[in-house]
Amino acid sequence: MSLLRAGAVPGWVRRTGEGLLALLAFVVLWELVKLVVPDGGVVVGGVSLLPRTSDQTMPHVWSVLARLGRPETSATGSVSLAGALVTASWFTLRISLAGWLVGVLAGLGLAVVMQRWRIAEDALAPWVVLSQTVPLIALAPLVVGWGGKIHLGAFAWDRWMSVALIASYLAFFPVAVGALRGLQSPTAAQVDLFRSLAASGTRTLWRLRMPAAVPYLVPALRLGAATAVVGAIVAEVSTGTQGGIGRLIISYAQSATGDPAKPWAAIAAAAVLGLVAAGVVGLVGLGLRRFRVGEVA
Amino acid sequence: MRPTRRTSVVAGALAVAATLALAGCTGSSGSSSSSSASGSAGLTPVKLQLQWVTQAQFAGYYAALQEGYYKDEGLDVQIVEGGVDIVPQTQLADGAVDYAIAWVPKALASREQGAGITDVAQVFARSGTLQVAFKDKNITKAADLAGKKVGNWGYGNEFELFAGMTKAGLDPATDVTLVQQQFDMNALLSGDIDAAQAMTYNEYAQVLEATNPATGKLYTAADFTTINWNDEGTAMLQDAIWANTSKLKDAAYQDQTVKFIKASLKGWIYARDNPEKARDIVVAAGSKLGNSHQLWQTNEINKLIWPSTDGIGKIDAKAWDQTVTVALTAKNDQGATVITKKPDADAYTNDYVTKALDELTSEGVDVTGSSYKPIDVTLQPGGN
Numbered sequence: 244m245s246l247l248r249a250g251a252v253p254g255w256v257r258r259t260g261e262g263l264l265a266l267l268a269f270v271v272l273w274e275l276v277k278l279v280v281p282d283g284g285v286v287v288g289g290v291s292l293l294p295r296t297s298d299q300t301m302p303h304v305w306s307v308l309a310r311l312g313r314p315e316t317s318a319t320g321s322v323s324l325a326g327a328l329v330t331a332s333w334f335t336l337r338i339s340l341a342g343w344l345v346g347v348l349a350g351l352g353l354a355v356v357m358q359r360w361r362i363a364e365d366a367l368a369p370w371v372v373l374s375q376t377v378p379l380i381a382l383a384p385l386v387v388g389w390g391g392k393i394h395l396g397a398f399a400w401d402r403w404m405s406v407a408l409i410a411s412y413l414a415f416f417p418v419a420v421g422a423l424r425g426l427q428s429p430t431a432a433q434v435d436l437f438r439s440l441a442a443s444g445t446r447t448l449w450r451l452r453m454p455a456a457v458p459y460l461v462p463a464l465r466l467g468a469a470t471a472v473v474g475a476i477v478a479e480v481s482t483g484t485q486g487g488i489g490r491l492i493i494s495y496a497q498s499a500t501g502d503p504a505k506p507w508a509a510i511a512a513a514a515v516l517g518l519v520a521a522g523v524v525g526l527v528g529l530g531l532r533r534f535r536v537g538e539v540a
Numbered sequence: 541m542r543p544t545r546r547t548s549v550v551a552g553a554l555a556v557a558a559t560l561a562l563a564g565c566t567g568s569s570g571s572s573s574s575s576s577a578s579g580s581a582g583l584t585p586v587k588l589q590l591q592w593v594t595q596a597q598f599a600g601y602y603a604a605l606q607e608g609y610y611k612d613e614g615l616d617v618q619i620v621e622g623g624v625d626i627v628p629q630t631q632l633a634d635g636a637v638d639y640a641i642a643w644v645p646k647a648l649a650s651r652e653q654g655a656g657i658t659d660v661a662q663v664f665a666r667s668g669t670l671q672v673a674f675k676d677k678n679i680t681k682a683a684d685l686a687g688k689k690v691g692n693w694g695y696g697n698e699f700e701l702f703a704g705m706t707k708a709g710l711d712p713a714t715d716v717t718l719v720q721q722q723f724d725m726n727a728l729l730s731g732d733i734d735a736a737q738a739m740t741y742n743e744y745a746q747v748l749e750a751t752n753p754a755t756g757k758l759y760t761a762a763d764f765t766t767i768n769w770n771d772e773g774t775a776m777l778q779d780a781i782w783a784n785t786s787k788l789k790d791a792a793y794q795d796q797t798v799k800f801i802k803a804s805l806k807g808w809i810y811a812r813d814n815p816e817k818a819r820d821i822v823v824a825a826g827s828k829l830g831n832s833h834q835l836w837q838t839n840e841i842n843k844l845i846w847p848s849t850d851g852i853g854k855i856d857a858k859a860w861d862q863t864v865t866v867a868l869t870a871k872n873d874q875g876a877t878v879i880t881k882k883p884d885a886d887a888y889t890n891d892y893v894t895k896a897l898d899e900l901t902s903e904g905v906d907v908t909g910s911s912y913k914p915i916d917v918t919l920q921p922g923g924n
Binding site: 384483484485 | 622623626631823828921922923924
């Protein structure tokens with residue numbers, strides 16, 4: 244899998260290098276498609292097989308990069324497009340992390356309950372799967388609707404909390420599934436050993452199952468971070484929450500005709516944001532390095 | 541469990557993430573265009589739900605907020621932006637907001653499904669929907685659409701078009717090729733669509749902000765022809781202020797409705813007399829569209845309102861009836877009509893807007909704009 248031989252260079256250099264190569268490959272592919280496929284796309288018998296590649300539909304990578312340096316709008320004092328995207332990404336990243344935290348707590352809690360009681364697993368597992376089949380766009384307006392009515396004393400439900408809640412709804416799933424598999428991973432012999440030493444259920448959980456779950460959990464946490472970002476962006480688009488990258492994607496989409504590089508820049512920023520979120524969560528994995536033997540992706 | 545060095549690293553990382561997430565988010569909550577409920581003593585909090593994100597289509601409300609017209613009426617108005625999946629009528633009927641802006645046909649459809657809402661002020665007197673085509677396609681009226689690739693947005697935005705084609709003797713199912721249209725105009729410019737749906741104040745401007753590859757300059761209005769549904773007689777009423785029908789039985793809400801309408805109309809009058817300033821207010825409220833596009837939009841919206849013979853916001857029975865007739869009879873490509881039976885008497889009322897107009901007139905405000913003249917707006921590339 245690795246392009247460079249492991250051991251020759253430090254792991255993080257290798258991984259960064261591979262990441263950059265993948266990015267470069269994408270850029271090359273994009274430009275290659277633009278070069279090879281005619282502007283009007285490929286249409287066979289009235290069916291469009293390949294999309295249009297004109298500068299209007301697929302702007303050059305360098306046009307998008309150049310657009311980043313120019314002001315977002317012509318309003319006086321407008322920041323550069325890059326600045327606007329960074330501000331919006333930061334906003335969405337914070338909401339995603341809040342949603343991710345809630346999702347992780349919920350996912351872990353569910354996994355522990357499902358591992359402990361077989362009947363809970365039988366009862367909850369179908370619902371966990373079912374939860375992910377409900378389309379997010381159907382859910383988002385409902386959550387916003389309920390949220391608008393919550394006022395507990397000084398606490399008023401804000402729009403961003405609905406977005407975070409929707410993000411957590413996506414994030415909890417990989418965590419619940421990953422954690423459950425991890426908690427169930429100790430062999431019968433290991434469990435019997437704990438039992439023979441009269442370890443309590445809680446002690447078995449902390450000392451055996453939790454450490455054993457780490458190799459399963461870390462990739463699940465990273466996946467959860469990426470889905471939390473997706474959830475936050477979709478929820479922003481869906482509810483029109485101001486300030487985040489999702490809102491910029493729909494706002495900039497209106498410029499697609501006259502300023503095609505602008506919406507593409509927002510889409511690229513959203514992709515980068517997902518990588519950053521997964522990277523930030525990867526830091527948690529660093530702290531758990533001791534337990535990460537034979538990690539399962 | 542005794543904390544070890546490892547677990548404290550993890551806990552630390554989680555704590556950092558939590559602090560980042562929470563500390564950051566609370567700071568951003570004030571970024572909506574709310575004038576903040578607390579601290580404005582004596583004002584009644586009112587929420588207004590828009591159909592879409594901040595843009596000059598809603599300039600009047602933002603102007604009323606910014607110029608303090610709502611505050612003058614004792615209202616603390618919070619403008620709630622719309623999103624892709626936010627249905628203003630539902631938000632209003634559910635009680636999440638106090639007033640909502642919605643197109644009449646869409647609101648009538650929601651009413652038929654049980655949403656208790658009433659049109660209390662018809663801000664836009666005319667429809668802003670066009671069908672735009674390149675000049676060489678020779679499409680100037682609905683009948684010319686025969687045999688052409690006709691774009692439409694669907695989702696209830698298509699009924700004027702279908703009514704227009706039907707009225708011109710075309711069968712939308714067989715006489716034209718219907719194309720589902722995106723919200724940009726690339727399909728028209730690249731020839732995938734012969735006649736594309738466009739709002740005068742948005743998508744039509746988008747094509748005029750795009751570069752014509754043949755000349756290297758922007759397209760001009762002379763490159764296109766448009767079908768205007770107001771001329772074809774199938775136009776439907778669009779942006780109106782809707783109130784909650786059951787709450788209208790309450791005297792305090794009635795009173796508040798008059799005040800809200802009065803201040804909102806004053807905001808629209810401000811936008812009529814100060815289009816540039818109104819544009820600046822909208823841009824300051826967070827619109828991401830360029831300056832020239834927003835000014836174009838302000839100007840086009842003004843044309844949909846002014847001049848207003850009966851006074852801005854008055855619901856014209858004739859235009860209302862035309863909207864209802866089209867809503868009852870025009871079938872889209874799925875054979876559906878907007879509504880299946882005539883709306884009841886609660887669907888609209890002029891009671892509140894009349895009171896608001898009387899108050900404005902007695903204050904010497906010009907509510908008809910009989911001498912209104914649109915300004916000339918030069919669009920810049922990309923709307924910037």
